[in-house]
Amino acid sequence: MKKTMLSVIGAALIGSTGLASAEELNLQLNWTAGGDHAPIYYALQEGWYDEAGVELTVRQGSGSGAAATALDVGQTEIAIIDTPTALQFLARGSKFTGVMVAYNDNAAGLYWRRSSGIETIKDIAGRSIGAPAFDATRQMWVPAARALGVDPESVNWVNLQPTGKVAALQSGAVDVTTHFYSVHFIYEDIFGDDLGFALLRDHGMNTYSLAYYVADSVIKGKEEAVRNFVQTTQRAFAFCLETPDPCSQALSSAVSMRQSDAARQLEYAARVMPGVGNDLPLGSWNMDRIKADYTVVREAYDLGEFDATTKFTNDFIDESIAYPGM
Incomplete structure (x- = not known):
């Protein structure tokens, strides 16, 4: 100090x-x-x-x-x-x-609803992840997925507008989305106890x-x-x-x-x-x-x-x- x-x-x-x-x-x-x-x-x-x-x-x-x-x-x-x-x-x-x-x-995270059947990050296999094509996590998905213990080819990426992530997750249009941790509170406020989350930093992807x-x-x-x-x-x-x-x-x-x-x-x-x-x-x-x-x-x-x-x-x-x- x-x-x-x-x-x-x-x-x-x-x-x-x-x-x-x-x-x-x-x-x-x-x-x-x-x-x-x-x-x-x-x-x-x-x-x-x-x-x-x-x-x-x-x-x-x-x-x-x-x-x-x-x-x-x-x-x-x-x-x-x-x-x-x-x-x-x-x-x-x-x-x-x-x-x-x-x-x-690394401030990037993955967000999902527990009520969709995803309890842990490993459960995203076979699910859809919504994000813009230029999204940082999407761009680095192969090493990120390996760090998370997920087959990179096991998920389906869905194109979203940057402002459409929360709404797409709410509606069930996608199973998972990505966001920087600085807006984590928005997901907490909207989804409450139903929120599932993984910060890449905490799962071996800390660039x-x-x-x-x-x-x-x-x-x-x-x-x-x-x-x-x-x-x-x-x-x-x-x-x-x-x-x-x-x-x-x-x-x-x-x-x-x-x-x-x-x-x-x-x-x-x-x-x-x-x-x-x-x-x-x-x-x-x-x-x-x-x-x-x-x-x-x-x-x-x-x-x-x-x-x-x-x-x-x-x-x-x-x-x-x-x-x-x-």
């Missing part, structure tokens, strides 16, 4: 000096704004990016694949991407680099999840701005994980979300962001995990040899910023 508070003070002092002129940077979210983006909106509201000399523009997203594509073709400078998706792009030659972790643990990636050309041309962005974002995450209420309020105000929903999304996201057993500075990568993650992705997509650690860096991280309580 002491390290976190000292870091916040230090960042504020550095930011107060500012730069001669603000450097513009644009960020594309992985999806429409939710609880895990609250630190960004709080830092914007409080002027922390401005103080650090960064004029940040935030764009809503439509999936990690879309965010990675936008970053790859120069439509954005920074993007939040699910790391297994990013690794696919990087192995095929995309020119961007991971600079900060948002979710240290890094959402993280911040920056185009290599931007790192080269705006290195100081990237460093200021990363360290300001670290500062915001440290604050919001420890003091969530003002951050959920900032998110609610910025994107017209009910404050209660914003608060609960941040609460649930915070349960998987720091990572089980993780003692690294906030947002830092463990390169051994990157290697292991690429092994999983490589096998899933029949990719070639690639030293994934060359496309991830802790160089922009302020190592004095710790997760609250660490």
Whole structure:
């Protein structure tokens, strides 16, 4: 905790000096704004990016694949991407680099109704799973299924709109659906004791999840701005994980979300962001995990040899910023 508070003070002092002129940077979210983006909106509201000399523009997203594509073709400078998706792009030659972790643990889960006859994850064999074609869990289904002890070919995938998952599960149109843990409370509220759930992290599929990636050309041309962005974002995450209420309020105000929903999304996201057993500075990568993650992705997509650690860096991280309580 002491390290976190000292870091916040230090960042504020550095930011107060500012730069001669603000450097513009644009960020594309992985999806429409939710609880895990609250630190960004709080830092914007409080002027922390401005103080650090960064004029940040935030764009809503439509999936990690879309965010990675936008970053790859120069439509954005920074993007939040699910790391297994990013690794696919990087192995095929995309020119961007991971600079900060948002979710240290895999936040993806599978949801079902117990009344449908599914008691444990093994019972999904022969059932239907509803999700968009670009859904993160669907994209990584082969290694995920193996980790779960399920034959990957034993389920039938059904295409759904991203906003149609809960309704499809309610109606019985699908037996199972997928979602990130940040919206777990919605399923709890709707299904109550009938809810069945499996977090991939807890079943042997614990790849890094959402993280911040920056185009290599931007790192080269705006290195100081990237460093200021990363360290300001670290500062915001440290604050919001420890003091969530003002951050959920900032998110609610910025994107017209009910404050209660914003608060609960941040609460649930915070349960998987720091990572089980993780003692690294906030947002830092463990390169051994990157290697292991690429092994999983490589096998899933029949990719070639690639030293994934060359496309991830802790160089922009302020190592004095710790997760609250660490």
